[in-house]
Amino acid sequence: MAAFRGPRVWLWRWRRNPLRRRSDELESWLLLATWALTLVTGLLAGLATAHAVESSLAQQRAEWHPVLALTSKNTPAASTSAASHERVWAEVRWTAADGSPHTGQARVEPGSTAGTPVVVWTDRDGRLVTKPASASQAGLRAGMSGVLVGASAAAVPLGGGRLLRRRLERQRMEQWDAEWEKFGPQWGWKTG
The missing domain is CATH 1.20.5 (Single alpha-helices involved in coiled-coils or other helix-helix interfaces)
Structure with missing residues (x-):
């Protein structure tokens, strides 16, 4: 059976209490x-x-924008062990918007012949990028x-708060030990 805790009091940490340290x-x-x-x-x-x-x-x-490039060499045909939809790397060439020629590596269909058109993506400087x-x-x-x-x-302030609470708890326990050392032996006295 659960212990009786009484009614729940909102903002109990800030209420006046003579025992609050x-x-x-x-x-x-x-x-x-x-x-x-x-x-x-x-x-x-x-x-x-x-x-x-x-x-x-x-x-x-x-x-980034798409550019039509052409394969430079024939690519190997798809192997029977590899998936037929798998693309292979090949060297491609294209002309940038400023008219300068470029070459690079791109994924193409297996078995492509030299001069096969391929769509590649380039940045504004004409370098290859992903889609x-x-x-x-x-x-x-x-x-x-x-x-x-x-x-x-959010973990940073949460962890910092937990560390500060642990330090406060350690100080409270040290304070409790000091007070116990002071008043604990007095309980052994007999009155009467």
């Missing part, structure tokens, strides 16, 4: 500050990260990054 009051304020700082830190870090990732991916979508994330993929990446960074950032 200064360390108890300090702990109550520390607890409140720790939780407030944890929530604010996690929320701000998560939102800032999500916004930064979202804007970075939007910039990539705006600056940019779509708007929905960018939103998912931004959200996941925001949650991860927000939770990690």
Whole structure:
């Protein structure tokens, strides 16, 4: 059977009590500050990260563009052991927007002959890049990054608060031991 605890009292840590020590009051304020700082830190870090990732991916979508490239050499045919839909690496060449020729490695269909057209993605300098994330993929990446960074950032004040509470608890126990050493032996006296 559970012990009777009485009615639940809201904000009991801040109510007047003659047995409340200064360390108890300090702990109550520390607890409140720790939780407030944890929530604010996690929320701000998560939102800032999500916004930064979202804007970075939007910039990539705006600056990166597809270019038609041609394979430079014949590529080996698909092996029977490998999946038929697997692409292979091949050297490709393309002309950038400024008219300069470029070469690089890209994934192409197996068995492609020299001169086979392939769509590659380039940045504004004409360098090969991966296909940019779509708007929905960018939103998912931004959200996941925001949650991860927000939770990690919130762990810092939470851990700091726990360390401070542990230190307060250790000081209380040392104070309790000192008081017990002082008054404990008096219990052995007999009155009467």
